[in-house]
Amino acid sequence: MTFDADVGVVGLGAMGSMTAWRLAKRGVSVLGWDRLAPGHDQSASGGESRIFRTAYKEGPAYVPLLIKSRHLWNELEADTGTLLLNLIGAISMAQEDSDYMRNVIASCRNFDLDHEILSASQVRERYPVHTLDPGEVAVLDRWAGYVRPDRANMVAARQAESLGATLHRYTPIRDIEFSQHGATVYSDTQEWRVRKLVLTAGPWTRRLLPGSELNHKLVRIVLAWYRTENDTLFQPDVFPIFMRLSGGLDFCGWPMINGDSVKLGRNGSHGVFEDPDKLNRNVESAWFIRWRRMIRDYLPGIIPDPVRVGAYMDSWTPSGNAVVDLHPDCSNLVTLYGFSGHGYKLSPIFGEIAARLALEEKVEQDISIFRSPALGSFDAIPNETMVP
DSSP, X not given: OOOSEXXXXXXXXXXXXXXXXXHHXXXXXXXXXXXXXXXXXXXXXXXXXXXEOSSOTTOGGGHHHHHHHHHHHHHHHHHHTOXXXXXXXXXXXXXXXXXXXXXXXXXXXXXXXXXXXXXXXXXXXXXXXXXXXXXXXXXXXXXXXXXXXXXXXXHHHHHHHHTTOEEESSOOOOEEEEOSSOEXXXXXXXXXXXXXXXXXXXXXXXXXXXXXXXXOEEEEEEEEEEOBSOGGGGSTTTXXXXXXXXXXXXXXXXXXXXXSOXXXXXXXXSOEESOGGGOOOOXXXXXXXXXXXXXXXXXXXXXXXXXXXXXXXXXXXSXXXXXXXXXXXXXXXXXXXXXXXXXXXXXXXXXXXXXXXXXXXXXXXXXXGGSOOOOOOGGGSOBOOSOO
């Protein structure tokens, strides 16, 4: 059988663009396809910014991967002469005796992360725009900040091309067939044969990988941008990224990285849907009536009416852990999907792991939690309801 490339990558968003870069850097022949083009905001990389953090509330098992991912972000920056990872710091806030805060502190202490535990009075003095509830503390993670996903995806894809990869933009893939020798990838007008295939199609994975719909759901995410009463208090040098669990609210925010507004997000699903081409991008005003309480109680320096809103999509598994694995029934297929709202920061290391799996190289990291999961209950997916 004649092959058009050693490895094909279907989907060139965060995971696909990084996988293509890591493969091309090894000198492997790479073909890639995307229904749009690297850098678009129509899938799980939308929303202008993504948080990078190492003090991880999801648990210390992620921290070695995050540390390696930070080094790979720096490697991509060095390879391309482009600033991608902006380490302005991040603060996590929650009750001192909560599982949330215990996980954050364990991440810091177990891996000697550059951090500082702050009392409520220290937060008031250093970050006066935040209001803490009684019993809450904060952890400053100095190895944290943000990435601009549109820029980063485009840079990784272009770097892959500069190293010899061939990437097909505006080329939706309608079918994939596997044999014992490789895979055949079909668009509406063309077909290609590759020895190994990496499937990083994000929400469109459900169409291309039969059965995957049983262990991940498509989730609608809502983000909003706000003006402030005093812009000087919300600049990146004085208002770092934040994540907090307060008053039953799980939310996060970014400083004025775009120069004129802060971005806020409420963690959790804003609705589950079935078709990635039919995401409802209209955001009902009822969401932001309830967000006013969050701003009033915890961020009083922000004017509580958004100047811009956006709906985006992600795919979530019942466990909250992604699938990054060789397909159990097909040795020619590597699958990456279901990143459950916290995959972007890890995209360089997941791209490296995908490249190693495709090339049958040893994976140095422990990826046992990302193996193809047993089916679980989707009742476990957190949901932000409309209750005020």
